[in-house]
Amino acid sequence: MIRLLTTMLVLCFCLSSTAFAEQKEKVGNFDIHYVALSSTFLTPSIAKSYGIKRSSYTGIINIAVLDTSIEGNPAVPVEISGVANNLLDARIDLKFREIREGDSIYYIAEVPYRDDQEINFKIAVKYDKKLNTTLTFKQKFYVE
Numbered sequence: 001m002i003r004l005l006t007t008m009l010v011l012c013f014c015l016s017s018t019a020f021a022e023q024k025e026k027v028g029n030f031d032i033h034y035v036a037l038s039s040t041f042l043t044p045s046i047a048k049s050y051g052i053k054r055s056s057y058t059g060i061i062n063i064a065v066l067d068t069s070i071e072g073n074p075a076v077p078v079e080i081s082g083v084a085n086n087l088l089d090a091r092i093d094l095k096f097r098e099i100r101e102g103d104s105i106y107y108i109a110e111v112p113y114r115d116d117q118e119i120n121f122k123i124a125v126k127y128d129k130k131l132n133t134t135l136t137f138k139q140k141f142y143v144e
Contacts, residue, residue: 027133029069030076032125035062036139039110050099053110056143061094063107063135065125075105078131082123084111094123115143 025032039047039058047054063080066073082094094109113119123135 023137025133025135026068027131029067030127030131031066031068031073032133032135033064033066034123034135034137036060036111036119036121036137036141037062038141038144040144050108051097052108057112057114059111059113059119059139059141061096061109061111061121061123063096063123063125064105065127065131074103076127077105078107079126080107080123082109082121082135085120085122086113086117087120094121113141115141117141 023034025034036059038056039052039054039060040056042052042054042060044054046052052058052060061082061084065076065078067076077098080096082096084092084094092111094111096107096109099106099108111119118138118140120138121136124133125135126132
């Protein structure tokens, strides 16, 4: 099922690169992939199977961490937490859920938004004593 979710996300990247873009940050031997997008990019069945609220006013944050020091760049389990702030400085604590399928590990959180709203994200990512970093990025969301 996660492969279907991943496929949907990749298709969304290809079909709507102006609406959102996957981003990657390299920290030491780790690649941290992250993306923020509207939950409406997921099909109703995918959203339901993962307990994701599918709405024009709900965004999804998806994060995966890969260890580039090991052949095949396997995903690693991390400790993750974060906050989202809008331009009025309203703060939302992000509640990440871990999703595993096979060797894949993803962390997904939901964030509410209004039309034409820019959200600032600050996300802490830790893996043993090898990785301790904070991602900061912003994403503008639109209601469809």
